[in-house]
Amino acid sequence: MNEQRLAVELPGLTLKNPVMPASGSFGFGDGRIALENDLNQLGAVVLKTTTKNARTGNPQPQIAQFPEGVLNSVGLTNPGVKAVVQQKLPALRTKYPDLPLIGSVAGESVEDYMIVAQQLAESGLLQALELNVSCPNVAEGGMQFGVDPRTITKLTSLVKQQVDLPVYVKLSPNVTDIVECAQAAALGGADGLTMINTVYGMRIDPVTRRPAVGNVMGGWSGPSLKPLAIRMIYQVAQQVALPIIGVGGISSAADVIEMYLAGASAVQVGTAQFSDPLACWHIIADLEEELDKLQLTSLTELRNEVKEGFLNERR
Ligand SMILES: Cc1cc2nc3c(=O)[nH]c(=O)nc-3n(C[C@H](O)[C@H](O)[C@H](O)COP(=O)(O)O)c2cc1C
Structure with missing residues (x-):
């Protein structure tokens, strides 16, 4: 394998390849799959979103699977920032001293975001932070921050002032104008964007005539989300x-x-791990062959093409 071919440089992140498990799909690198496989082969790991206090999550069932995607109403279950900084992060870092790790931050208020961001950053164990302003599963936090451009700017700039790490703002697709939200993050000083979080959705089981998840509505993800993600990333880029x-x-x-x-310029994989727990490893293994098929020397070459813009071709 030609390592340079897949390598990616992003603010704060030197990745050997562009593939990382998405927040919420890999815990804190403490699940069975993470423990039984070599995380050093991944580009980076994004940790479960962390809040100030521990959260037990929403009523069961929290996850409903369908052929075309997954509805989840997990609700940011996590042990709280203190336990993450004192236990989860040191355990992962000790095992993987060189693995790029991205912490994910959420809160019920702007102050909460700042506290969590500061404590995660001060651990000295992370390469970057992702601001989750886009979780549809928490009534008092998350998505309400990510659908208001002024709040995105304020939150981003306050966190940026607070921490000495690159900050990636994870945008919500549950908005009319995604470009406005991305510009708001840029105005606040974001170093990068992660796009997109889940779409706010609902499914009903015809047999039980009950909502498919305990919190009635939830975040929709998986294959059927891809066209929306592609469109939004394209518009923002x-x-x-x-x-x-x-x-x-x-x-x-x-x-x-x-x-x-x-x-x-890099990717995260979430729902694909439901059907293939080793999806990230398999995608990385296939990437070079895919580049060969398309007669491409590197991924960066592809990224450069985007700047030309298909929209110019549209009448
Ligand atoms: C079960 C589950 C839990 C998730 N938890 C989080 C989370 O804690 N923080 C976050 O930013 N996104 C979370 N997400 C969203 C994913 O990180 C990702 O943005 C979304 O699922 C779209 O990608 P995918 O189609 O590859 O899953 C979660 C998604 C799922 C399916």
Whole structure:
């Protein structure tokens, strides 16, 4: 394998390849799959979103699976920032001294975000932070921050002032104008964007005539999210200079290439791990062959094409 071919440089992140498990799909690297496999082969690991206090999550069932995607209403279950900083992070870092780790931050208020961001950053164990302003599963936190451009700017700039780490703002697709939200993050000083979080959705079981998840509505993810992610990443890449980590429906190396063609500079994989727990490893293994098939020397080459813009071709 030619390591340089897949290598990616992003603010604060030197990645050997562009593939990382998305927040919420890999815990704190403490699940069975993480413990039984070599995380050093991944580009980076994004940790479960962390809040100030521990959260037990929403009523069961929290996850409903369908052929075309997954509805989840997990509700940011996590042990709280203190336990993450004192136990989860040191355990992962001791095992993987060189693995790029991205912490994910959420809160019920702007102050909460700042406290969590500061404590995660002060641990000295992370390379970057992701601001989750886009969780649809928490009534008092998350998505309400990510649908208001002024709040995105304020939150981003306050966190940026507070921490000495690159900050990636994870945008919500549950908005009318995604470009406005991306510009708001840029205005606040974001170093990059992660796009997209789940779509706010609902499913009803015809047999039980009950909502498919305990919290009635939840976040929709998986293959059927991909066209929305591609469209939003493409629109933002045309207008905003920040690097974009693409996420939403990726399950193959071909999907990674498509994300790059839309304007992403790295990718995250979430729901694909439900059907293939080793999806990230398999996608990485397939990437070079996919590049060969398309006669491409590197992923960066693909990313450069985006700057030309398909929209110019549209009448
Ligand atoms: C079960 C589950 C839990 C998730 N938890 C989080 C989370 O804690 N923080 C976050 O930013 N996104 C979370 N997400 C969203 C994913 O990180 C990702 O943005 C989304 O699922 C789209 O990607 P995918 O189609 O590859 O899953 C979660 C998604 C799922 C399915």
